[in-house]
Amino acid sequence: MKKRMKKIVGAILAATMTMSMVACGDSSGSANTINGKTTAEGSDDSAISADSPYAGKGFNFSTPETIVMYVLGDKPADMDTVLEKANSEYFEPNLNTTLDIEFLNWSDYATKYSLLLSGGEQVDLIYTASWCYYNDEVAAGAFKKLDNEFIQTYLPYTYAELPEEAWKEIAINGDVYAVPKGKATFTAYNGAVVRQDLIDKYSLTTPDSWDNFKTYLEELANLQSETGVTALNTNANREQLFTLFCQENTLQGVTEGYDFLYQANNSEKAPAPEDIEYAYMSDYYTDYALQMADLASKGVWSANAINDTTDSQSYFENGTSGAFVWNSSVFTAGDNLESSGLGTYAVYDVTPDTKRSRGAYSVDATAITEKSADPERAALVLDYMKSDVDLNRLLLGGIEGTHYELDADGNRVTLDKAADYPWNGWAWAINRQDEPDEAGLDERAVAYGEHCDEMEFIPEQTGFTFDPSPVQNQYTAVQSVVSEYQQSFALGIYGKDTEKSIEEFHQALKDAGVDAFTEEFIKQYTEYKEANGI
Template sequence: MKKNKLVSIILILCLLVTMLAGCGRSSTTATDNSSGTAKVTESAKTGSEATATETSSVSLDGLPESVSAGTIAASPDFYSNTDLSKDYTVNMYLIGDTPKAWDEVLLKVNEYLKPYNTQLAVTFMSWSDYQTMYSLVLAGGEDVDLIFTAPWCYMYNEAAKGSFYELKDDFITNYMPLTRKYQADESWSETNIAGKTVAVPSNVATPMGKIVAVRQDLMEKYGMSELKTWDDYKKFMLTIAEKETPGSGIYALAAATDNNELWDVYRQQSDTFLALDSSYLDMMYQYNGGIPAKEDIKLAYEYDSFRNFAKDMKEMADAGCWSRSALTNTVTDDDAFGNLQGASIAWNASVFTYMEQAEKTAGVKCMAYDLTTDHLVGAEAYSNNDMAIAAGSKNPERAAMILDMMKFDTYLNRLLILGVEGEHYSIDAKGQYTELDKATDFAASAISASWAIKNGNLTEAGVPEREKAITDSWQDRVVMNPTITFVFDDTKVKSNVAAVTAVLTDYVPSLELGLVDDVDASLNEMLQKCKDSGLQEIYDEFYKQYDAWLATR
């Protein structure tokens, strides 16, 4: 499934999108950002034993009102509450492979931190090792101050163990003044677990609209100019299958393993969100402007919209829009599109990467289309990439200062995301960056920290107009999933979840690819097997937990 391939595409897109901010818990009274002042409490400055005594303030006058509005420079004066008299090394753990130029960049980071009597040491947990290393690092065997986390990276499990330092409102105000000023208020709720804020979330809700990309040269070859609706796309697909595939061998969509992303495009027409997204066990609801009632949430495949989608998929499969062996294809539809083996793909803004790949061949033209321009656009959760202070940190205040600076001090932020200016990137008068020849030596987009510290002030120069046209059009339609902070704990129904997931894994890919004899019969059979495997028990536990969560909203 493409949802399992998301990490690899983030590596491609990461330098194109902005991320990071967060602030806004029900228990939080945020500083008035228009004042340019963050209140800071004078303390005894004895590390984790510091206690507030009297209130003072650090002036942030002169700094821009938003992080994207100009250059921000931190100062030791901002951290007058933190004892900087003794040298301290902040140990940070990240996920990813060490960039070639990392030592050079880290040297410049530590030169910059000299006035703060602080150094930064970083340990990388590689993509192949982090699943086994992560919990062990936090279990107490290592000195760790800062660590990347996310819902997909053990945040909920480790929070339940107490592995993260609680970020109380006073702590943020006292020791993270730039975060207090610039973090998006609404983002904090996404890292608030069981009433405790356990991490600093990303700072921008990145639109994640679902679109299709097509071979525009083939569109024009068969008398079509643009796609506006799902029916337009369906007509294009059937046309390619009838007129192009027999001669050239190009499939309308070179599908592989399932058609999950095309399903996402389809369901976008009915303004739906997922309250649970878990290996085909998707609990879905239609968005009507607020938090849904529990009765409105049910297995995605119980909705008529999925039944209708599956019937369209069967029509396309029977017409030859993709291979009959699509279930076992090992080449992704994206790669196949880029290699000119497919005439369309469906996904988010990732499609532009593959469009550019296809267009390297003379005569090939591609275009992307949003088929749901009058419907909402979902957004990547703020909490998809976070930084936490470890509960075992020997100096959480110093760790907080470093995190504050990494996120919002312009020089440090650019250094850790883009590398060395003039060597790995250049910045123009508009503050837009361009990668230089040595950019690959500092592939920060492959490092988790670069996702978590993006703050909204980095945009790439020269983004193609066709891409901007679509992504800009999403801005006014972005809606955050109101159930994003609900986390389902399946501990009490683990066996039922495993059994139902097994059924869904057997049926859903075939239904999404239309590779069934009878859609209604197959779908009904699947749903009955889900019920026999304990779907109602899952519902009962899901709704019980949802009621408890709803009571906290």
């Protein structure tokens, strides 16, 4: 069934794109409707190398430009060195452009992201995702709509390389506002990295299930005065356990973002509309909040966690946290712990019997902002860093021979300087399908990845996207209420008053318009379901 649906969807998209190209005419010609500096009109590429992949394409590179790109994460120690090489060898000679990359740290991106887009700072490109304000900022008008003509003209190589489903997944009501990554992985599925040395020393419970993981955390919390290790050193910027809770209950998102769930029970069958719930209004969320309050009461994390902005991964890597929950990045955290000589690690699939889907291409993407003075040049910069293999690997992993090298099989070998520029530390949105695998990959990571492959499933409704514009006011108000309460429930702040606080939360959501928001979501989903015969 899923193979047949993929073929049908692919055929429809191919036909649609072909029609678009016919309507747009020759995409390498003039683009009179585009109001930027690097237009495909008045060609002048005398300022770039004749060997540039963009030479002779009709672009105007006469004016040198600086494009500012914002990404998430902590700035690598060798970032300036890598960026200098990228500019001097790639962007400046081949696009007459200098790229400036700025970082929004994990500790403050939540407060700075929207302010950055609405403020006066130059922002041409910015990381976005279904979990990182994509839907919100599209609704706010912060991201440029990328029509077919623009994409084919200013992202020509990306357009040729990205699979059709990537564009489909990033679209909102048929319109594209960001360029997705080129590789789909299990980024939405979480596992737990734990302190194996402490498990062995104190005979702690093996955290190989949701209940056993909670028991492990509670046991470790009881030993904190002796070990100096917080069981789960979490904070206000990362909700570590909700995804695991959803996996335990086989709860699947209907689409990326928007927080509508259904109980999949490991089935690929699309849910009936009446089985879909808004996560925060569900009994599941009440159960989750009560479990978090219980863990908080047992000292699993600091009572001051709500005021903590330190990255949770750093806590595990420096030996002060007994666990860290995320996607395959948990192996990086474990490797860094062991390389520092602070302990040993193990990674557990806490919900091993739960089917899992690959994260959509839209899980990581790059948007061109509406306030960019030259969106065409910004698009070409993005196209270049995604499509040129050498430039792409430079940005992903640093300087070959310094930070990594490729072995005879084409796999990457980590070198001593890799800690100063970790592979894929920030560039998730420009991943390519041909990214080299790590040589000598830890057998723990190999086994984990193989199990994920074995347990993969593809829900029938994959590809459905929601357009919030008919209920934009309600959606915005609901998001505001969620932001007010969400992290407090995740950290068990309300304690014995959790159920009462849930009732207040639900009333606030109703006052904000959650019923209208839900009704519109179900309406659009039902229409999609009927139109696609699923």
